[in-house]
Amino acid sequence: MSRSYRISYIEGDGIGPEIFASARSVIEALGERFKIAFEFVAAPAGDGALRQFGEALPKPSYSIIRESDLCLKAPVGETALQTIIYLRQQLNLYANIRPAKNYRFIESKFHGVDLVIVRENTEDLYVSREFEENNGKKAVALKIVTEEASKRIARVAFEMALSREAGRSPKEKEAREASVVCVQKSNVLPKSDGLFMRSCESVSRNFPSVKYSSMYVDTAAMNLVRNPESFDVIVTSNLYGDILSDEASQVVGGLGLAASGNIGNDFAVFEPVHGCAPDIAGKGIANPLSMLFTVKMMLDWLASKSNDENCAMASKCLESSISVVSGSGIKTSDVGGNSRTIEVTNAICSEIGKGKGQWTDDGNMGVVKEDVLLKW
Ligand code: IPM
Ligand code: MN
Numbered sequence: 001m002s003r004s005y006r007i008s009y010i011e012g013d014g015i016g017p018e019i020f021a022s023a024r025s026v027i028e029a030l031g032e033r034f035k036i037a038f039e040f041v042a043a044p045a046g047d048g049a050l051r052q053f054g055e056a057l058p059k060p061s062y063s064i065i066r067e068s069d070l071c072l073k074a075p076v077g078e079t080a081l082q083t084i085i086y087l088r089q090q091l092n093l094y095a096n097i098r099p100a101k102n103y104r105f106i107e108s109k110f111h112g113v114d115l116v117i118v119r120e121n122t123e124d125l126y127v128s129r130e131f132e133e134n135n136g137k138k139a140v141a142l143k144i145v146t147e148e149a150s151k152r153i154a155r156v157a158f159e160m161a162l163s164r165e166a167g168r169s170p171k172e173k174e175a176r177e178a179s180v181v182c183v184q185k186s187n188v189l190p191k192s193d194g195l196f197m198r199s200c201e202s203v204s205r206n207f208p209s210v211k212y213s214s215m216y217v218d219t220a221a222m223n224l225v226r227n228p229e230s231f232d233v234i235v236t237s238n239l240y241g242d243i244l245s246d247e248a249s250q251v252v253g254g255l256g257l258a259a260s261g262n263i264g265n266d267f268a269v270f271e272p273v274h275g276c277a278p279d280i281a282g283k284g285i286a287n288p289l290s291m292l293f294t295v296k297m298m299l300d301w302l303a304s305k306s307n308d309e310n311c312a313m314a315s316k317c318l319e320s321s322i323s324v325v326s327g328s329g330i331k332t333s334d335v336g337g338n339s340r341t342i343e344v345t346n347a348i349c350s351e352i353g354k355g356k357g358q359w360t361d362d363g364n365m366g367v368v369k370e371d372v373l374l375k376w
Contacts, residue, residue, distance in 0.1 A: 003036070003037075004036070004039060006067075007027070007038055007040050007041070007071070008064050008068035008070070009024075010045045011074050012046045012073065012074035012075045013278070014075065014077060014276025014281040015074075015075070015277045015278075016075050016276050018282075018284065019074055019272070019287075019290070019291040020074040022341055022342075022344070023294070025345055025346075026292055026295060026318065026348055030314040033352055036311060036314060041064050043064040043065050043071065044061055045073075045079075045083045046077060046079050046276075047079050049079075050082075055082075056076075057087070065269075070269070070270065071087070071267075071268070071270070072270050072294070072295070072298060074271070074291065075277075084269070085126060087269055088122060088262050089126075089127075091264055091269070092264045093268065093269055094120065094122050094149060094152055094156075095118060095153060095262070095264075096117075096118075096120075096121040096238075096241060096261070097116060097260060097297070098116065098118075098119060098241070098259075098260045098273060099115070099297075100113060100115050100248035100249055100251060100258065101114045101115070103252075103323065105326035105327040105331070106254075106257060107335070107336055108252050110229060110251055111229065113228045113251060113252050114232075115231040115234060115248065116234070117241055117245045118157040118234065119236060119238060119240075119245065120150065121241075122149055123144045123149050123237070124144065125141055127142060143189070143192050145195050145196050150199030150200065151200075151202065151203050154199055154235055158203060158204065158207040161207070161210045161232060161233045162178060162207070162209070164178065176232060177211055178210045178232060178233075179210060179233065180204065180210055180211070180233045180235055181214065181231060181234050181235070182196070182200040182214045182235050183214075183235070184217060184240070185216055186216075193237070201214070217240045217244070220234070221244065224247050224248055225251060228251045245258070249274075253335060254334055255272075255274035255290065256274070257287070259273065259290055259296070259297050260297070261298070263301065266305075268298075268301055270295070270298045272290035272294050284341050285332060285341060286332070287341070288341050289335070296318050299312070299315035299318065300312075300315050303315060317352060318348075321352050325348050325351055328347075330344055332344060
């Protein structure tokens with residue numbers, strides 16, 4: 001047995017409970033296969049919690065989250081400010097890591113995309129300091145940027161570029177050089193975005209082997225649909241990161257796959273990038289893959305933080321199992337299949353249970369062998 005981990009979880013609203021159930025089954029299958037003990041503790045939060053307890057993030061839920069090793073969160077509805085934005089700020093989860101990668105089993109207009117958006121997660125317009133003047137006829141929102149937080153997120157981005165490069169084969173290294181692009185709008189905001197850019201630039205000097213450049217956010221938005229494969233690591237402030245990560249997810253096949261981790265120094269909240277999709281809630285057709293790739297990020301983080309080889313193997317096995325199942329056509333309708341959430345989940349659990357060690361040899365699907373665990 002490797003260590004045991006206590007996962008606090010937020011089932012969320014809309015499709016949240018359905019995709020969380022999928023994640024839980026998959027985590028249990030992986031726990032059994034790789035002898036990892038996972039304990040689940042519910043931390044009700046979101047619109048449902050607001051209705052039931054009068055608070056979107058009740059104090060007992062917050063305590064449960066704080067006492068756990070990490071939090072796994074499904075999407076919530078209209079109460080994001082009181083739940084996830086609060087948790088990001090309160091727990092100082094300063095790095096929001098949002099990968100976007102092409103998989104062969106998901107149709108996309110692009111090929112060879114493998115980028116990560118490293119989004120600053122505590123500042124910018126997300127500090128929620130808004131004011132009204134003139135009886136609500138004028139409104140002001142503060143955009144906060146500090147050198148400390150900007151340098152901190154820049155260091156995460158450069159470390160990420162190095163660890164991604166370390167996992168590439170010589171051939172891949174030839175095709176893609178480790179790079180960090182700082183995305184900002186310093187031509188219009190020379191003080192705030194200028195500070196962000198200057199901070200990234202100054203950190204870049206400590207990482208001479210990583211190519212550094214800077215790009216205005218409008219250009220970055222355009223290049224993401226022009227030549228997305230040219231990006232490696234994008235470091236950016238909170239709001240631009242929010243917008244660009246939705247865009248990047250569409251570039252590789254849709255929000256139904258997009259995962260993220262809100263990472264601090266010793267705690268993290270993992271969640272899909274998308275919202276709670278009330279229009280399809282309860283129909284059993286939601287794509288669980290965003291939640292399952294979120295589980296993969298969780299396992300990578302545990303592997304790296306706790307130096308836990310079992311979690312590292314579980315992560316690779318999960319990615320491989322997703323690839324095998326999706327490659328065989330068992331997928332939900334948003335990504336071109338006609339399977340239900342439960343069918344995708346069951347097939348992935350059964351693939352995990354087969355125990356053939358497929359994660360070491362995935363020549364057909366071509367996703368795992370060359371994959372690196374993300375290092376934090
Ligand atoms: C995200 C979401 C949140 C954000 C919302 C729900 C507040 O869009 O995680 O990207 O803007 O950060
Ligand atoms: Mn968003």
